[in-house]
Amino acid sequence: MQDQFKRDFFLGFIKVHILHHARIEPIYGKEFRQELRRHGYEISYGTLYPIFHKLEKGDYLTSEQKNVSGKIRKYYSITKKGVRALEAAKLKARELFNELFEES
Amino acid sequence: MQDQFKRDFFLGFIKVHILHHARIEPIYGKEFRQELRRHGYEISYGTLYPIFHKLEKGDYLTSEQKNVSGKIRKYYSITKKGVRALEAAKLKARELFNELFEES
DNA sequence: ATTACGATATCGCATTTCGATATTATAAAT
DNA sequence: ATTTATAATATCGAAATGCGATATCGTAAT
Numbered sequence A, B: 001m002q003d004q005f006k007r008d009f010f011l012g013f014i015k016v017h018i019l020h021h022a023r024i025e026p027i028y029g030k031e032f033r034q035e036l037r038r039h040g041y042e043i044s045y046g047t048l049y050p051i052f053h054k055l056e057k058g059d060y061l062t063s064e065q066k067n068v069s070g071k072i073r074k075y076y077s078i079t080k081k082g083v084r085a086l087e088a089a090k091l092k093a094r095e096l097f098n099e100l101f102e103e104s
Numbered sequence C: 001a002t003t004a005c006g007a008t009a010t011c012g013c014a015t016t017t018c019g020a021t022a023t024t025a026t027a028a029a030t
Numbered sequence D: 001a002t003t004t005a006t007a008a009t010a011t012c013g014a015a016a017t018g019c020g021a022t023a024t025c026g027t028a029a030t
Helices: A003-024 A029-038 A045-057 A080-101 B003-024 B029-038 B045-057 B080-101
Strands: A061-068 A071-078 B061-068 B071-078
Touching: A003 A029, A003 A045, A003 A061, A003 A071, A003 A080, A003 B003, A003 B080, A029 A045, A045 A061, A045 A071, A071 A080, A080 B003, A080 B080, B003 B029, B003 B045, B003 B061, B003 B071, B003 B080, B029 B045, B045 B061, B045 B071, B071 B080
Parallel strands: none
Antiparallel strands: A061 A071, B061 B071
16 A cells, blocks of 8 residues: 555544544654654654644643753643544444445 | 644545545545545545545546436546555544544 | 754646536437 | 627636755653
């Protein structure tokens, strides 16, 4: 599968992952990107950070800066609106799963 | 959930749906769009048709025109390469599902 | 002061997405 | 035979998104 289509198919998956993880615990860009790579997803910072910004602007995430041994990290947590969006996404993900894997 | 984010999250889901359905039987644009609407996905023709074209160009789909009572329909079927991409996507969808719904 | 460095932010270009509009092909009507 | 109607596909221009590369930030150590 070529990279071009990987992105096409999976960027949405990645966005759901963001909300899901940000609900469990605050996440920040660099570590989250590495987490994604461990799961086989490639995303550049030029894509990831603007997604964070957009999700924060849309009030799906909220951020808080922390100084970790002299380096600034921006931790994102999910908002109530984000939780609602995540639940809607989970519903759709479940439907997709059922359809893809139903016996036929 | 606002439309803007619906699209962000679900356009990839839609692309997986396309491959999945095109594997089961040949699909064509207008009917497939209505099928998607029944499942709660909104996509315009200005988005859908170029996706078909791109998937065909990338050899994930192949098309055949048919005359149905005077109207031309372009039926798309999946290719071998498309099947491989679909299987990869199903794997990822399963992983996403497992992560979203795992007990914690 | 300067350097080092983890981390975030932004740039310019290419591609994608969108609603709206145009085009195509044929059957039915005249 | 020409016109009209219509299902369906194709394409347009503008806006948004995605990308790799590069720049910037903030602080601690030197």
